[in-house]
Each structure stands twice: as C-alpha cells, then as structure tokens.
Amino acid sequence: MTDSQPMAAFRLHIAKKGLRHTKQREEILSALFSSKKHVTAEELFDILRSKVAGIGYATVQRNLNLLRECGLAEEVKIGNQKARYEPKRGKEHHDHLICLKCGRFIEVNDPRLEKLQDGLAKANGFAPLRHKLEIYGTCAKCA
Amino acid sequence: MTDSQPMAAFRLHIAKKGLRHTKQREEILSALFSSKKHVTAEELFDILRSKVAGIGYATVQRNLNLLRECGLAEEVKIGNQKARYEPKRGKEHHDHLICLKCGRFIEVNDPRLEKLQDGLAKANGFAPLRHKLEIYGTCAKCA
DNA sequence: CATCATGATGATAATGATTATCATTATCCA
DNA sequence: TGGATAATGATAATCATTATCATCATGATG
Structure with a gap:
C-alpha cells in the first residue's frame, strides 16, 4: 500500500x-x-x-x-x-462560517485575517500562534 | 437605589x-x-x-x-x-487574545475585522450576525 | 393588606461529552 | 522468536451544565 x-x-x-x-x-x-x-x-x-x-x-x-x-x-x-x-492537509488554515439554522459549516480563508491577527497581537505585546474565527449567521440556503 | x-x-x-x-x-x-x-x-x-x-x-x-x-x-x-x-455594556464587541501559558485574556477590538467579516460572508451568500475571534499565543508577561 | 397563581429558588439528581482505568492484546526491537 | 511495553476495548469516572421538584417569594388582584 x-x-x-x-x-x-x-x-x-x-x-x-x-x-x-x-x-x-x-x-x-x-x-x-x-x-x-x-x-x-x-x-x-x-x-x-x-x-x-x-x-x-x-x-x-x-x-x-x-x-x-x-x-x-x-x-x-x-x-x-x-x-x-x-x-487538515499541510499547514493551510481556514475559518468557518456557521449557519445557526442548519448547522452547516462553510470554510473560508483570507490572508488579510492573518495580517490583522499579527497587527492586533503586536499592539499588545502578544506572540500569536494560531487563531480561531467563527462567523455565525444564516447561510444562503436558509435565508 | x-x-x-x-x-x-x-x-x-x-x-x-x-x-x-x-x-x-x-x-x-x-x-x-x-x-x-x-x-x-x-x-x-x-x-x-x-x-x-x-x-x-x-x-x-x-x-x-x-x-x-x-x-x-x-x-x-x-x-x-x-x-x-x-x-457586556451596550453593543460594543471585542475579541480575545488568549495566553496559552497563564490563561490571561486580553480584549481587542478592530473595526477592520468587522469589514473583513462582512466581506467573507457576502462572498459566500452568508448573512453574518456575529463572530468570535480568539487569538492564541503568549502574552508579554509570559514571553 | 391578604390571597393566590405561578415564577424562582435551592438542593440534588441527571445528562452528556470526554477522559481515566485496567486487564488483555498487539507491536516491534534486540 | 521473546519480551518489554504501548495500544486497545470495555467500562467507570469525571466534570460542567442542565433538569427536576418541593418549597418559597413575587406581584397582580380584589
């Protein structure tokens, strides 16, 4: 194999x-x-x-x-x-849109988020390792 | 009173x-x-x-x-x-930097995050209600 | 102010997800 | 191949949270 x-x-x-x-x-x-x-x-x-x-x-x-x-x-x-x-394949990271009605998870990824994370962390003397972003709302099918 | x-x-x-x-x-x-x-x-x-x-x-x-x-x-x-x-006072929202060593929470807030949320959601036909961002790492005191 | 329907409380049991325990089995290095 | 020991499977334990239920307190009503 x-x-x-x-x-x-x-x-x-x-x-x-x-x-x-x-x-x-x-x-x-x-x-x-x-x-x-x-x-x-x-x-x-x-x-x-x-x-x-x-x-x-x-x-x-x-x-x-x-x-x-x-x-x-x-x-x-x-x-x-x-x-x-x-x-999880490789190191790619993604975040989630979570539908509050059907529970579906949609995976999203935006490099700007990584930059934002680093900026927020640096401003607070914080060394970031990873983050978790969950956006709750209603998906297209449940709208 | x-x-x-x-x-x-x-x-x-x-x-x-x-x-x-x-x-x-x-x-x-x-x-x-x-x-x-x-x-x-x-x-x-x-x-x-x-x-x-x-x-x-x-x-x-x-x-x-x-x-x-x-x-x-x-x-x-x-x-x-x-x-x-x-x-929670009023409607202000903030996110958290969470120290993995001491467990401290640091509150942060960046309006760019709200825009990013809306952009990500719109691109997926998703109506966002709220989000939760947690950044894990090491705080200044524990560095 | 007294009554009373019913919501709230407090003590405790139940729940539900995850982890620990332990006897047995399987791995893998010498 | 043998043996030290990690892994497994069954089950009990754990831990946070929620449900239950008898009793108490609230507040609307007369």
Missing part, C-alpha cells in the same frame, strides 16, 4: 514519539480523510465499526486527539455540542 | 418576558458587573455566597444564561474548560 501524504506524516509523528503503528490508527486516519463533512467522534466510530471489527469508541477519541496533536486533524466545537473533526 | 444602566436593561428584559425581579437576580448582575476579570459561574457563586445567604449554584448558572439571552453577559469558552462570563 502506498501511503498517502497524511498517512506518511502520521507514521512519522508516531515514530518520533516512540509510539506504535496499528491497524486502528491507520483506519481512523483514513476514515477521517475520506469523510466529506465535519464528523463527530461518534460518527467516525460508526463508520469504522464496519471496517474494523471490535474497534472501541475510546480508541477513536484517543486517536483523534493524537491526530490533533500532530496537526492532521482540527477540532471545531460549537457551544456545548459534540466536537467535530476535520482532516 | 438608583438603577445602573445594565440593571435597568435587565429589569426591562425581565418585565417583557413576564418574569419576576428577585434579590438574587439583582445581586448576580451586580456581582458580574463588579468583577474585574472574566469569572466562572463558580467564582461568581463564591462571591455571592457572602452577600446573599443561601444562594444556590443553579441560580447563578440559570441567571448567567438569562443575562446572556438579553445581551448583558457574554460567554467565553476555551476548550473543555469551565465557561467564563464577562459583563
């Missing part, structure tokens, strides 16, 4: 930390990157049950956290709702 | 919804607006115990939600941590 780019990065991270490669980890990564929407741990768990006999919910959660650690997954959390995860 | 501006707004909201004015509500609002930092419900509860004999935790939580409803309080939530609340 030829490793996909994310899979290779995952293997590298695992090796660097002295962790082990497992079938579950492989499948979790694969399922996350195959998903077309932002999935919850539970949804991912349901998908994986049919592929990996006996896989446990805790394993999915644990490895989503691991993927988050190595920058391959990002968590999006709205209010007290269950966290959703999205695959 | 001369009502403060927020207290008047609170009374108005309560009246409009057919709710009742209570000593607890008054004290919760007052304590929130007296706090110098972003407080958790628990911290507010501890402050209030000495002022209002027998006040319950649930009452504080309930009324923080009520204050949020009528725009007098704003909730800030980082990861899985306990929610923090800040008093």
Whole structure:
C-alpha cells in the first residue's frame, strides 16, 4: 500500500514519539480523510465499526486527539455540542462560517485575517500562534 | 437605589418576558458587573455566597444564561474548560487574545475585522450576525 | 393588606461529552 | 522468536451544565 501524504506524516509523528503503528490508527486516519463533512467522534466510530471489527469508541477519541496533536486533524466545537473533526492537509488554515439554522459549516480563508491577527497581537505585546474565527449567521440556503 | 444602566436593561428584559425581579437576580448582575476579570459561574457563586445567604449554584448558572439571552453577559469558552462570563455594556464587541501559558485574556477590538467579516460572508451568500475571534499565543508577561 | 397563581429558588439528581482505568492484546526491537 | 511495553476495548469516572421538584417569594388582584 502506498501511503498517502497524511498517512506518511502520521507514521512519522508516531515514530518520533516512540509510539506504535496499528491497524486502528491507520483506519481512523483514513476514515477521517475520506469523510466529506465535519464528523463527530461518534460518527467516525460508526463508520469504522464496519471496517474494523471490535474497534472501541475510546480508541477513536484517543486517536483523534493524537491526530490533533500532530496537526492532521482540527477540532471545531460549537457551544456545548459534540466536537467535530476535520482532516487538515499541510499547514493551510481556514475559518468557518456557521449557519445557526442548519448547522452547516462553510470554510473560508483570507490572508488579510492573518495580517490583522499579527497587527492586533503586536499592539499588545502578544506572540500569536494560531487563531480561531467563527462567523455565525444564516447561510444562503436558509435565508 | 438608583438603577445602573445594565440593571435597568435587565429589569426591562425581565418585565417583557413576564418574569419576576428577585434579590438574587439583582445581586448576580451586580456581582458580574463588579468583577474585574472574566469569572466562572463558580467564582461568581463564591462571591455571592457572602452577600446573599443561601444562594444556590443553579441560580447563578440559570441567571448567567438569562443575562446572556438579553445581551448583558457574554460567554467565553476555551476548550473543555469551565465557561467564563464577562459583563457586556451596550453593543460594543471585542475579541480575545488568549495566553496559552497563564490563561490571561486580553480584549481587542478592530473595526477592520468587522469589514473583513462582512466581506467573507457576502462572498459566500452568508448573512453574518456575529463572530468570535480568539487569538492564541503568549502574552508579554509570559514571553 | 391578604390571597393566590405561578415564577424562582435551592438542593440534588441527571445528562452528556470526554477522559481515566485496567486487564488483555498487539507491536516491534534486540 | 521473546519480551518489554504501548495500544486497545470495555467500562467507570469525571466534570460542567442542565433538569427536576418541593418549597418559597413575587406581584397582580380584589
């Protein structure tokens, strides 16, 4: 099997930390990157049950956290709702437009935001690492 | 007692919804607006115990939600941590620089962000209502 | 001012998401 | 291949928040 780019990065991270490669980890990564929407741990768990006999919910959660650690997954959390995860390729960052009616997420990206972040931070003697911008409103379909 | 501006707004909201004015509500609002930092419900509860004999935790939580409803309080939530609340005067909006080391919140406000929000939204047929920007990094004291 | 319908409170249980525990299994290096 | 130990899976624990419910307080009414 030829490793996909994310899979290779995952293997590298695992090796660097002295962790082990497992079938579950492989499948979790694969399922996350195959998903077309932002999935919850539970949804991912349901998908994986049919592929990996006996896989446990805790394993999915644990490895989503691991993927988050190595920058391959990002968590999006709205209010007290269950966290959703999205695959992250490379270093590109994007923000979200979140529809309050249907819950849809629209991904957006604007380089001006990065500049604005740096400016705001610098003015306060703050060293920025990352940011999270969520714009709430109504999407076109729900208007 | 001369009502403060927020207290008047609170009374108005309560009246409009057919709710009742209570000593607890008054004290919760007052304590929130007296706090110098972003407080958790628990911290507010501890402050209030000495002022209002027998006040319950649930009452504080309930009324923080009520204050949020009528725009007098704003909730800030980082990861899985306990929610923090800040008093909100009028309609001014601000965002947060959040220090990953000491947990300090710095409030910032830049009108360019509002324009950026509107631009991003319009480009996606999205009607924006509000946004939340959190910039994570290291503050000057923790550098 | 007294009555009373009902909203609010306070104590506590319930909920729900996430994390910790632990016995067992699987990985992978020597 | 053996063995040290990380990972897994099942489940319990945790923790913040919300729901429940008996009792109390508010405020409109007479």
